[in-house]
Amino acid sequence: MTEALLELKGLSKAFGALKASDAVDLTLMPGEIHALIGPNGAGKSTLIAQVAGWLHSDAGEVHLLGRNVSHWSVAARAGLGLGRSFQVSSLASEFSALGNVLLALQAREGGAFRFWSPLRGNARLRDEAMAVLARVGLEDRAELPVASLSHGERRLLEVALALAIQPKLLLLDEPMAGLGPEGTRNLTAFLRGLKEEAAILLVEHDMDAVFALADRISVLVYGRVIASGPPEEIRQSAAVREAYLGDSLC
Amino acid sequence: MSTAAIRALPRETLVNAVLALALLAAPLIAQMLDEPFYVSLATRVAILALAGVGLNLALGYGGMVSFGHAAFFGLGGYVAGITALHAFEGSDFMTWPWSVGGSDQLLVVWSVAAVVVALVALAIGAISLRTSGVYFIMITLAFAQMIYYLAISLPTYGGEDGLSIYLRNQLPLGDSNDPLTFFFVCYGLLLAALFLSARLVAAPFGVALQCARMNETRLATSGIAPFPVKLTAFVISAVITGIAGALFADLNGFVGPSMLSWHRSGEIMIFVILGGVGRLFAPLAGAALFILLESLIGGMTDRWQLFLGIMLLAVVLFARGGLIGLLAGKVRHD
Numbered sequence: 303m304t305e306a307l308l309e310l311k312g313l314s315k316a317f318g319a320l321k322a323s324d325a326v327d328l329t330l331m332p333g334e335i336h337a338l339i340g341p342n343g344a345g346k347s348t349l350i351a352q353v354a355g356w357l358h359s360d361a362g363e364v365h366l367l368g369r370n371v372s373h374w375s376v377a378a379r380a381g382l383g384l385g386r387s388f389q390v391s392s393l394a395s396e397f398s399a400l401g402n403v404l405l406a407l408q409a410r411e412g413g414a415f416r417f418w419s420p421l422r423g424n425a426r427l428r429d430e431a432m433a434v435l436a437r438v439g440l441e442d443r444a445e446l447p448v449a450s451l452s453h454g455e456r457r458l459l460e461v462a463l464a465l466a467i468q469p470k471l472l473l474l475d476e477p478m479a480g481l482g483p484e485g486t487r488n489l490t491a492f493l494r495g496l497k498e499e500a501a502i503l504l505v506e507h508d509m510d511a512v513f514a515l516a517d518r519i520s521v522l523v524y525g526r527v528i529a530s531g532p533p534e535e536i537r538q539s540a541a542v543r544e545a546y547l548g549d550s551l552c
Numbered sequence: 553m554s555t556a557a558i559r560a561l562p563r564e565t566l567v568n569a570v571l572a573l574a575l576l577a578a579p580l581i582a583q584m585l586d587e588p589f590y591v592s593l594a595t596r597v598a599i600l601a602l603a604g605v606g607l608n609l610a611l612g613y614g615g616m617v618s619f620g621h622a623a624f625f626g627l628g629g630y631v632a633g634i635t636a637l638h639a640f641e642g643s644d645f646m647t648w649p650w651s652v653g654g655s656d657q658l659l660v661v662w663s664v665a666a667v668v669v670a671l672v673a674l675a676i677g678a679i680s681l682r683t684s685g686v687y688f689i690m691i692t693l694a695f696a697q698m699i700y701y702l703a704i705s706l707p708t709y710g711g712e713d714g715l716s717i718y719l720r721n722q723l724p725l726g727d728s729n730d731p732l733t734f735f736f737v738c739y740g741l742l743l744a745a746l747f748l749s750a751r752l753v754a755a756p757f758g759v760a761l762q763c764a765r766m767n768e769t770r771l772a773t774s775g776i777a778p779f780p781v782k783l784t785a786f787v788i789s790a791v792i793t794g795i796a797g798a799l800f801a802d803l804n805g806f807v808g809p810s811m812l813s814w815h816r817s818g819e820i821m822i823f824v825i826l827g828g829v830g831r832l833f834a835p836l837a838g839a840a841l842f843i844l845l846e847s848l849i850g851g852m853t854d855r856w857q858l859f860l861g862i863m864l865l866a867v868v869l870f871a872r873g874g875l876i877g878l879l880a881g882k883v884r885h886d
């Protein structure tokens with residue numbers, strides 16, 4: 303049996319009386335895209351934050367590459383190979399696109415405790431950063447400050463940054479949001495080509511993209527996984543339809 | 553360098569070079585005109601700029617608005633004063649478990665100041681950096697006030713009256729009592745600190761530090777924990793300011809609680825803000841402007857601080873890049 307890259311065991315988080323995630327069990331296998339869908343406020347972003355280490359869980363465990371990382375810091379989990387993109391872009395706003403990628407590369411290159419040689423002077427690292435940007439088609443925008451990139455370009459840069467740490471798995475929180483039809487199509491094709499390199503836990507509202515990409519879908523409602531299975535099964539499930547998908551998809 | 557090569561340099565580099573040369577020229581000209589007061593004034597600028605270079609690393613690059621850097625400035629000063637006192641008296645600083653006496657050697661004073669300030673900054677930073685924003689400002693202020701009151705309550709070392717340094721601490725080569733020689737020492741240390749800052753800021757460490765200022769989430773997501781980066785920068789920043797404090801005590805031949813007071817923290821912050829937050833030479837531009845205002849307008853009216861206030865307001869409202877920003881344009885980021 304292959305080992306899960308990510309395994310959540312009974313993960314819970316409450317904000318006051320609100321159970322944002324409620325005893326969630328979930329796995330992500332190598333080479334897989336596992337989509338997490340659910341209505342707004344279902345707790346998807348909360349769950350992602352628990353997995354990445356931003357939120358302390360009230361109960362449950364996060365296992366990453368077979369290790370219990372429940373009490374690890376965000377940086378340590380990233381160091382193990384967990385890449386992530388945010389629902390709302392989170393970039394180093396005064397740096398250029400290239401500067402952002404260089405920063406992401408430097409963790410792997412020996413970390414922040416190197417005090418003397420300029421980061422920019424490392425030609426090999428720079429080439430690598432340009433290659434990462436080229437993967438998402440941003441190589442021509444490398445030197446622009448991220449503040450002057452378009453919304454769509456910033457979304458792509460987020461994906462590039464997640465890739466730059468050479469992740470074994472990716473948490474993508476609504477990567478298609480605000481991309482428009484063409485952007486969504488392009489990113490869908492790109493993610494499909496990516497899954498052998500890094501398994502993906504994909505939170506996404508665009509159902510066409512989800513059904514085109516996912517090997518497995520879990521449906522989250524009020525913090526609980528109400529259904530989990532292959533796309534066809536989810537499409538057919540009466541409970542899911544009632545809770546979330548609506549009649550338009552039938 | 554040819555004129556063409558000079559023109560190709562970024563404008564900020566030229567502005568920085570002019571500032572550095574002006575500070576070097578001022579005491580030389582003063583010496584020729586037999587105006588020793590201006591030699592000591594230029595030395596003051598160099599020392600206060602050095603203190604600002606320290607703060608700029610934390611505040612300008614790291615976004616850590618420390619309102620307690622006088623603690624480090626003053627501690628550096630007290631190290632100079634206390635070691636000189638014991639050397640002068642031939643007495644011991646402590647007798648148990650080892651006997652530790654004083655010293656009148658600048659190199660020893662600086663090393664001791666660096667170690668003492670680093671340890672204190674490590675403790676203050678480790679606690680303060682768990683907060684942010686206004687709380688960070690207040691907690692650094694609180695720590696500095698604690699050290700201020702500690703100094704006042706130590707009669708051995710002068711209490712409220714402070715300590716006089718009867719003999720300026722000595723150099724291995726050259727005579728530190730010669731005003732111009734002492735200026736060169738301070739100026740050399742200022743340039744060294746500026747060079748160190750420039751290297752740090754461009755190195756992976758500095759890039760991570762600046763990212764911590766802009767967006768800690770991004771830094772952590774890249775696999776770099778922000779806290780150790782910020783704490784290290786805070787300690788380096790404090791040590792630079794502490795060395796400046798040791799020089800200041802030797803320049804004045806005196807160290808007292810005023811070096812530890814919150815006014816001093818505010819002053820060092822003013823240098824950085826006037827000069828342009830996060831610009832390499834901001835502390836030099838700011839300290840020079842401050843001292844010029846103080847000695848020019850301060851000579852005419854006691855209300856020179858009013859003019860300072862107006863300038864500060866103008867910088868904060870209209871010219872975020874400060875003096876360097878006005879002269880050299882917007883910051884260029886990679």
Ligand SMILES: Nc1ncnc2c1ncn2[C@@H]1O[C@H](COP(=O)(O)OP(=O)(O)O)[C@@H](O)[C@H]1O
Nearest residue numbers: 317320322340341342343344345346347348349
């Ligand atoms: N930091 C927080 N404090 C309080 N409530 C929160 C916090 N973050 C999220 N919530 C609440 O938790 C629920 C789940 O939010 P979220 O995880 O963002 O949902 P989704 O991403 O599925 O739209 C929502 O009701 C939201 O208002």
Ligand SMILES: [Mg+2]
Nearest residue numbers: 346347348389
């Ligand atoms: Mg969300």
